Structure formats: structure tokens, C-alpha cells
Amino acid sequence: MKMLLRGAESPERIKLMLKMTGxxxxxxxxxxxxxxxxxxxxxxxxxxxxxxxxxxxxxLNNLNEFAKDYEELKALD
Incomplete structure (x- = not known):
């Protein structure tokens, strides 16, 4: 499932996700x-x-996987 949508992500969110990837x-x-x-x-x-x-x-797949994992982690809180 795609978590990130074309044209719908804020620059701040993208920047933070990039910091968490390689x-x-x-x-x-x-x-x-x-x-x-x-x-x-x-x-x-x-x-x-x-x-x-x-x-x-x-x-983009790496970022999407990160976003998916992050959402799963948030659901645990």
C-alpha cells in the first residue's frame, strides 16, 4: 500500500523522512x-x-516503506 501520495506531501515531511533514510x-x-x-x-x-x-x-519505495513503518509505530502508541 502506498503511504505517500504524488503532489500531496509537505516539504517538511519529505525532509524529515529523507533524514531517516540513506x-x-x-x-x-x-x-x-x-x-x-x-x-x-x-x-x-x-x-x-x-x-x-x-x-x-x-x-520512493524506500521512503514509502519508511512511512508505512512509521504509521505502524504510531498506531502502537
Whole structure:
């Protein structure tokens, strides 16, 4: 299940999630913001920032897994 929605995430939320992952590539990070904050399609965000779409997809999957785990953790409180 996708926890993160294209174009619906705040820059603050994205920044905090990135801090909790191993994602460090400035190009991947810029593409993530384009997709999650501004709603650009993954393919177009990857092209715009010069990254392989599969690498962007992997990073987005990692962020989504983190968000899912975080929501599960919150439910325990």
C-alpha cells in the first residue's frame, strides 16, 4: 500500500523522512520533491533531474516503506 501520495506531501515531511533514510543523492532528492511535493510524474522527474527512473523508483519505495513503518509505530502508541 502506498503511504505517500504524488503532489500531496509537505516539504517538511519529505525532509524529515529523507533524514531517516540513506538517500543522499542531490539529484534523486530533487526528483523526489518534484514527485511528492509538486506532483510531477516519476518518469518526468527522473528525466528532469538526470537520474535513472529505476533509481528514483527505488528511493520512493524506500521512503514509502519508511512511512508505512512509521504509521505502524504510531498506531502502537
Amino acid at each position: 538517500i543522499r543523492s542531490p539529484e534523486i532528492i530533487a526528483a523526489i520533491y518534484e514527485h511528492l511535493q509538486f506532483g510531477m510524474r516519476e518518469k518526468h522527474a527522473a528525466i528532469k533531474h538526470g537520474v535513472e527512473q529505476q533509481n528514483l523508483n527505488r528511493a
